[in-house]
Amino acid sequence: MSRDLSHFRENYEHGVLRRADLADDPIVQFERWWDSWMAKPRYDAAACVLATASASGVPAARYVLCRGFDADGFEIYTNQESRKAQDLRTNPQAALVFGWLEEDRQVRVEGPVTQIDDATADAYWASRPRGSQLGGWASDQSEVLADRAELERHRAEAADRFGGEEEGDPVPRPPYWGGYRVGFDRMEFWQGRPSRLHDRFAYRRNSSEPTGWTIDRLSP
Numbered sequence: 001m002s003r004d005l006s007h008f009r010e011n012y013e014h015g016v017l018r019r020a021d022l023a024d025d026p027i028v029q030f031e032r033w034w035d036s037w038m039a040k041p042r043y044d045a046a047a048c049v050l051a052t053a054s055a056s057g058v059p060a061a062r063y064v065l066c067r068g069f070d071a072d073g074f075e076i077y078t079n080q081e082s083r084k085a086q087d088l089r090t091n092p093q094a095a096l097v098f099g100w101l102e103e104d105r106q107v108r109v110e111g112p113v114t115q116i117d118d119a120t121a122d123a124y125w126a127s128r129p130r131g132s133q134l135g136g137w138a139s140d141q142s143e144v145l146a147d148r149a150e151l152e153r154h155r156a157e158a159a160d161r162f163g164g165e166e167e168g169d170p171v172p173r174p175p176y177w178g179g180y181r182v183g184f185d186r187m188e189f190w191q192g193r194p195s196r197l198h199d200r201f202a203y204r205r206n207s208s209e210p211t212g213w214t215i216d217r218l219s220p
């Protein structure tokens with residue numbers, strides 16, 4: 001079976017990115033593009049792709065939800081026994097890709113990953129709906145399940161264990177559930193342009209620059 005997809009082709013005419021437009025610091029530039037992205041309602045606005053690699057260099061990528069960003073990096077939350085967590089334990093480096101395709105934009109983030117402290121993880125956990133909290137207890141993320149019923153049984157066991165039924169009834173954070181902060185030593189902003197002559201600017205951390213960053217225009 002072979003499906004030809006070669007006719008899907010956009011011409012990328014939504015905007016331009018000039019060197020003079022760029023902020024000195026990539027997180028400020030990210031914030032500008034984030035604000036522009038959020039100027040319209042977006043479905044699952046904070047979704048991005050997290051790429052990790054195992055100790056032996058095997059890559060894996062999956063969507064996650066970015067739960068916040070600042071000068072220290074991008075916050076994500078997950079099960080810390082999952083495949084991604086096992087990758088990060090032995091190789092604490094990651095890449096994130098934000099694909100804001102309706103604006104012909106992509107942002108690539110690359111850097112070291114650190115664990116988010118317990119108090120911050122507790123605060124985020126507490127903000128999640130009760131159903132998501134019970135789902136967190138029910139799922140041995142990335143492990144094989146016999147069937148759907150096994151997952152639903154785990155969820156029912158979690159509900160019994162913690163009691164309560166109402167939204168807001170406390171469910172503690174599982175010991176294996178928490179957050180990572182993806183720091184950045186490199187960040188790249190891509191603005192699609194017609195005829196594949198896209199604008200690409202890469203920031204690289206460089207302590208000898210007054211701004212702390214080298215910015216290069218890259219060939220598309």
Ligand SMILES: Cc1cc2nc3c(=O)[nH]c(=O)nc-3n(C[C@H](O)[C@H](O)[C@H](O)COP(=O)(O)O)c2cc1C
Nearest residue numbers: 044047062063064065077078079082083084085142
């Ligand atoms: C839009 C979207 C958002 C997601 N957000 C998260 C998330 O924030 N945390 C998470 O652990 N998994 C999230 N997932 C599920 C992951 O893509 C993935 O299936 C899961 O984390 C297991 O990945 P792993 O086996 O590589 O560890 C999301 C999936 C999608 C499609």
